[in-house]
Amino acid sequence: MGAAGQGGDEAERGTVVTPSAEFPPLGQEERAALGRIGERWQEPRKPDDLPVDPTLGRSGRPPQPTRFGRLAPIEMFTVEEPDELVASEPAHLPGSRAGRLLTRTRRTLFGPPISSASVLYERMRKLVALPVLSSDLLSSVAYGPEAMLSVLVLAGSAALGLSLPLAALLVVLMIAVGVSYRQTIPAYPHGAGSYIVAGDNLGPVPGLAAAAGLMLDYVLTVSVSVAAGVRAVTSAVPGLAPVAVLLGVLVIAVLLAGNLRGVRTAGNIFVLPTYAFVVSVLALLVVGYARAAGRGFAPVPPPELPAAEGLGVLLVLRAFSSGAVSMTGIEAVSNAVPAFRRTEWRNARTTLGWMVAMLVVLFASLVGLIHLDGLVPLPGETLLSQLGRATFPTGPWYAVLQATTALILLLAANTAFNDFPRLLFFMARDGHAPRRFLHMGDRLAFSNGLVALSLAAGLVFVTFRGNTESLIPLYAVGVFLAFTLSQAGMVVHWRRRRGRGWRRRLAVNAVGALLSGLVLLTAAVSKFTEGAWVVVVAVPLLVLLFRRIHRHYATLNRALALHPPATAAPGPAGSAEGEELPQEVRHLVVVPVARLNRASLRALAYAASLGQPTLAVHIAPEESEADRFREQWRAWGDHLRLETIVSPYRAVIGPLAHYLEALHTTRPELTLTVIVPEVVLRRRWHRPLHSRAEQRLRAALRALPGVVVTSVPVHLAE
Template identity: 75%
Template sequence: MVRRDDEADGEGEAGTVVTPSAEFPPLAERDLAALRRIGEQWYEAPSPRPDGELPVDPTLGRYPGRTVPGRFGRLAPIAMFQVGDPGELVAAESATAPRSRLGRGLIRVRRVVLGPPLRSSAVVSERMRKLVALPVLSSDLLSSVAYGPEAMLAVLVLAGSGALGLSLPLAAVLAVLMVVVGVSYRQTVVAYPHGAGSYVVATDNLGVRPGLAAAAGLMVDYVLTVAVSVSAGVHAVTSAMPGLSGYAVPFGVLTIALLLAGNLRGVRAAGNLFVWPTYAFVFALLALLLVGYVRAGARGFAPVDPPPVAVAEGLGLVLVLRAFASGAVSMTGIEAVSNAVPAFRRPEWRNARTTLGWMISMLVVLFVGLTLLIHLNGLVPEGEATLLSQLARVTFPTGPWYGLVQAATALILLLAANTAFAGFPRLLFFMARAGHAPRRFLHMGDRLAFSDGLIALALAAGLVFVTFGGHTQSLIPLYAVGVFLAFTLSQAGMVVHWRRRRGPGWRRRAAVNALGATLSGLVLVTAALTKFHEGAWVVVVAVPLLVLLALGIHRHYRLVDESLSLHPSPNGGRPPMALAPLPGAVEPGAPAEAQELPQQVRHLVVVPVARLNRAELRALAYAVSLGQPTLAVHIAPEDAEADRFREQWTAWGDHVRLEAIVSPYRAVIGPLAHYLEALHTSRPDVLLTVVVPEVVVRGRRYRPLHSRTEQRLRRALRPLPGVVVTNLPVHLDD
């Protein structure tokens, strides 16, 4: 990862760009050196025919884009490949189409919903300009003002209506926190111009485990962002139309599915879908604030007395801290820009920093403005209508404006989860690149979106939403802990970053990040302690479990890499599943799973034979044609059947050695698998190639009529080392 120390001296540096090739990392220098040493020991086996007599023209010169072999040897008039660079073919879009009629139908539906696939080279054009990136990445941050002030007041009102006046100083402190954390993340964008959320920053500066803790907090936050945003949006809809309250959960699940489909269309397409709802919400709230303050000014800004509320809890420091932590949920999504810097147009870091500045400015104006206006109108939280709905009703008592504000609010809340859909897959990408998440999250789908990460987020958020019945207030207590854990670790990591770099102005930058880390840590501790019994314990437990899971994944990938590496392990010994010694003499007696040179491989071809028909004889012919020792194995249920099969075998000519195994309990797969395992144990230097004939029928309706023994055998033999299973298909005409 290349980092930028300041704005001036790093503008021309190259960095790591997220492309479809990220899941295919290049070999290191020591791997290339080992590969050369292996190649020096390799000899090419003699070819049975000259290159000019190959059965397939590798350049497709014989098929210049007119016809290609189709299913079962028929010719299809589809150009599947084009000749690219010398020795290279380029697959056409049609080459990815499935052969079955059902598969082609599903592909057509997918194209209608998600659009046609994009070429890998289009990843550069799938970038966002600032006016598109602002609504895409700020929808969560800005929409939180619709429920953040209400979450704060819902705690204060427990001490009676007289405690609601504390909302103003708390809003002022939260505004300072927003500015400090926002400026801190602007510095993070400059220092890490190629995408660095809390996970990358904390890992780079504090270590692996703090980085994973930040990642775990962010993952929980992203999942809750979707669940909370959708539940708040559904609540906004039911506030305006109470008759729909019974359909809240199905409506929320449908919204998550639509968000998933929109994001699977790609970054740019998703941005175009979600631009206008965010801008409509911002303009609606600005109009609400403008008209509301004009009305308040007409009465001299005298606050309206709130209705009397019974005291449910005494006013104390703990209650105030709980209210502060609840109001801090308005900051969720503030780090989305730093995580998605590569999604911006060039210069990425400069556009990202500008966008983040706009976001923070709008957040402070909307949060403080709404909190003060709610106080001036004497509004208190109610169960049926949200505070924003009450404020819009008071500000626009007549006309269509109330409906427009509610519609814009509901729409932005429902679509605010899009910020999580933009950040969660990229977080998993960075984790997978470091080996802390499954490598499938490195893969880009056919629309150049991280499809697996998007689907994982939708499933997790949908489960949380359904589990909590779509109740916003039940989800809020889980919200602040994870995100402020990530904020705290990220800002602390930036302090270490500046101390290491010590560039111009590093003390000032480190002081800003230190202040952000301190304030974020205060919110983290407050939320964890005061909301522990309200549900925050779930996050406190989930974060360590996610860290342990990530460490386990990394441990597994490390063992795999060591086992498959081309160079010896760092401690000088051979890895647990080392392939072969790189330099030096050949080891003819090496285990079959440790053979990588052709002169090391010793074969035994095994053909399971049930009955002597055309499929079995074809498998035997194929096995013998390989020119290797061949053994036929027959599993008989009793001695009499074994004797009858030997007679048939003798009549055929006894061309291959036969081993008949009597299975009195009529099992086939188990005895065969144990026999092959015994063969491998007795001669571990011999590679067993099992040739299994497979009858293939075209019609799906006939498949249940066949036992599919070959698939069961493949599953049973897969765990055995040194055993290769080859299916020899025999196609039948229906």
């Protein structure tokens, strides 16, 4: 079967990213261990012997609304199946006035929560996915040609003639990489292309290197796109130049807010600017080439410029790698295949074909028109702006071109907002990134990944003061590292699979890998001192960080796994699963008591009601106070065993924590349950008036195994 057929079958088996990814199923061995533990479980009481109806059966009294929302707690739930309740509305408004205001503001900005069942309807059709995922790729034609010419002009005006052959080579590179990714999509229809392809075929370290390159690419995509968009605005309105950094930060905030509203909503927001930019540039090209045809396509000589550097191979390679930034974003579709409607891989491949065709036409045509008009890069105005002024000397068309260019450059970052959180999702699923990136927010968007991208991009943008020329040298290394590893991984993939037409597919991916590797090497060497060293150093550091995260999660999984009999280690109760059986757990309840008041008496009553051995502990600063407390204890009735500890240096948490540790060391099979009386304060400004000793004790005991800390709250009336 061909790759497309295999990919289609794989897609049909389900590649939808759902909220359930946060809760992975048990493996076969763990399920067996779970059943074995259940067979030995001795119920302390019958399952149905509960003092309340867990299905929330309606009583004769009408339920009253609570402080968490307008719905009563019983009315919030509906019974869908036996032993299953469904929350009818996410009514979780905080009790404070400020909290309710904040929640309502959040819902106004980002919209009401969306049900998990709607995840299938939040995916994009091709006409929406095209502008959403191509905004980065198409917008790069606004600064890619200029980046190439800015290097060539260093050798003087005569070197500008090399722009045409270099553009032809870049077109070959675009087509080769585009066709390569078209092959990747049906072979890997689950998305996160470069990371998964490199990891599956080249090993975990190349996969993580590709992920690191992609992450840096996405962060720089936001920074470079916003910087280029702000520059387009300041080119048309020079008076805004002093506040360019502030404008960029505001744009990143707006992009974050738009994407937090959900994939489909964000796509609808960003459709019009992308199509408007394409129409504007096509109009520019039609009019520009018509004017050039009127003079017989004779190129206008560029202004004479002195040479700052000699024309050599290194300078030409630098210009080539600078122009290659026009390809950034070409991998976006392969990373976001699950975001398409069915059939996902087929729609994604069609969309990528449209994108590459539009990129080739716009890039090659713009470079040719710039050459015909004899334009050169200027420090105060972009080449596209110069081209617009020359093509539309009168009328509103120049303003329209600049407005649409600024919009697509500012919104081009939206491609990264789609792919960065999804990449983090796949990495978190594999244990290489924090698991919080698995979580879908209220609007079925990966909110944590979106916020992380915004913070990182904002930091880079502010650090470089929105300077596009300073950011582009960092740009090419990360993205072409991902390109190279992805295409090399596909070469290995075809060699292993050897399906129909595998040699032709392998050759296409090999060409893509070779050309991408050439650009990567050129960019890393020629632009190392210009800032590319940051990416060269950052990629291995990120890979090291990912591996450390994976090691932590592997340790955690081993510690929490239900061990099969062959690998079970003896536990404190003499069996592997002793601590998971209620009949094997031995308790000692400890209640720290500072003074005998309502809070401490309630904690003591709660401890005694559990029916387990209970010990009260009092820390006294001197002997006289210890004597007074013991006298009060006897007046109370001496119902529980009391141990008094004198702390002459007036420390409380330290001696108490060490005493509990000593108890645990003496009898490690005991589970110490520390019950702390806690006063619950209704107002935040009251908190500094209290010591919050229970929180400090909880922190001190957190590292001690076999100790459970809980609290008995006493709520203040005011």
